[in-house]
Amino acid sequence: MATHNLIQTVTVGAGGAASVEFTSIPQTYTDLLILYSLRGSQAQVYTQASLTFNASSTGYYWKMLQGTGTSIGNQAVTNGSSIGGFNGTGSSATANTFGNLRLYIPNYAGSQFKSCSINDVLETNASTTYMSLVAAVWTNTNAITTITITGANNWVQHSSASLYGIKNT
Amino acid sequence: MPTKLVINCSTGERAEVEMTAEEVAQQEADASAFAEQEAARQAELDATAATKASAQAKLRALGLSDAEIEALVG
Numbered sequence: 001m002a003t004h005n006l007i008q009t010v011t012v013g014a015g016g017a018a019s020v021e022f023t024s025i026p027q028t029y030t031d032l033l034i035l036y037s038l039r040g041s042q043a044q045v046y047t048q049a050s051l052t053f054n055a056s057s058t059g060y061y062w063k064m065l066q067g068t069g070t071s072i073g074n075q076a077v078t079n080g081s082s083i084g085g086f087n088g089t090g091s092s093a094t095a096n097t098f099g100n101l102r103l104y105i106p107n108y109a110g111s112q113f114k115s116c117s118i119n120d121v122l123e124t125n126a127s128t129t130y131m132s133l134v135a136a137v138w139t140n141t142n143a144i145t146t147i148t149i150t151g152a153n154n155w156v157q158h159s160s161a162s163l164y165g166i167k168n169t
Numbered sequence: 170m171p172t173k174l175v176i177n178c179s180t181g182e183r184a185e186v187e188m189t190a191e192e193v194a195q196q197e198a199d200a201s202a203f204a205e206q207e208a209a210r211q212a213e214l215d216a217t218a219a220t221k222a223s224a225q226a227k228l229r230a231l232g233l234s235d236a237e238i239e240a241l242v243g
Contacts, residue, residue, distance in 0.1 A: 010176050010183065018171035018188060018196060024179040048207075050199040057195055073210045081195060084203050150192075152200035154171065163178065 003169045004033065009162040016041065016154035020161050023146045027109040029165030032144070036101035036120075038088025038159045040151040046087035046122055046130050048152040051103070053114065053144045057081040062136035069128045083136045086120045088151060088159065093124035098159065108144040113137050171196070 008022060025032070040047025052060075064075045064085030075085050088099040101120040108114060118134040149161070170187040177183075188196070221242065228238045 008176050008178050008181065010174060012174060013185070015172070015185075017174040017185065019173040019192070021173055021175045022178055023175055024177050026178060048200060048203045050196075050203075071214045073214060075206055075210060077206075080202075082199050084199060148173075150196050150199070152196070152203065163176075 001169065002031075002166050004164045004166055005029070007163045007165050010160065012155050012157055012159040014157050016156050017159075018154050019148055019150040020155065020159075021146060021148040022161075022163050025108075025145050025147065025163070026165065027143055027145075029109070029167045030107065031166040032103075032105040032108045032147075033164040033166060034101075034103040034147065035162045035164070036088070036103070036149065036160070037098045038101060038149075038151070038161075039093070039098045039156050040088045040090055040159075041153040041156055042090040042151070043092060044090040045092045045124055045126070045128065046099075047090040047155075048084065049086050049088055049101075050082035050084045050150050051086075051116075051118070051136075052082045052148045052150075053138050053140070054142060054146050055148065056138070056140060059139040060136060061139065062134055064132055064134045066130060066132045068130055079139075082150075083116070083118070083134065083138075085134045086118045086132045087122060087130050088120075088155065089122045089124060090153075093122060093129070094126070097123040097125075099123060103147075103149075105144065105147075110143070111141050113139050113141065114144055 060080045099122040105116040121131045122129045
């Protein structure tokens with residue numbers, strides 16, 4: 001049976017932070033899961049986010065499907081410098097609401113290319129908001145030891161991230 | 170300079186550090202690229218909506234009711 005073990009959890013402080021980075025991730029699990037609660041200061045209902053592994057800026061391929069409540073869209077990037085297409089809430093969203101994001105990375109410690117999936121939904125009291133699904137691959141065989149999520153603008157106070165390691169016990 | 174919240178998973182140590190010039194450049198490039206893609210996507214959606222509205226207007230001019238147009242094009 002797979003168990004989820006909380007490795008670290010962090011909450012952004014009063015000054016905000018443009019980026020949240022987990023380093024020295026233990027290699028003793030099979031999969032990783034990160035649950036984010038994010039609100040950024042971009043002047044939109046969303047704050048665009050980007051994801052990188054091991055501080056690398058090459059070799060990311062991703063496809064996004066998105067609904068906004070009033071429209072649907074999709075986006076694909078080949079050999080990009082990060083994984084995008086997902087968001088936290090922005091400063092135009094209802095005050096004190098945060099976006100919910102889930103990042104899943106199977107076989108993060110293996111020697112194959114690294115795939116991951118992201119789903120997010122933003123919270124705001126309006127008819128238009130953003131819900132995204134992202135499937136991505138990082139064409140790199142190194143084990144993932146560092147995960148960084150960066151906003152187009154600062155992540156605000158009380159944004160949080162919890163990193164879980166998953167393995168069979 | 171923007172800051173980065175770094176959590177060392179082995180030690181539990183947390184630090185708020187300034188982003189490097191390269192990281193800031195990457196952040197700006199990502200934001201710019203995503204804004205361009207979002208604008209292109211929105212323009213495509215707007216164009217599709219305009220085409221649909223034009224088609225509905227032409228059907229209405231031919232005498233179709235709104236219910237009939239809805240049944241045809243949704």
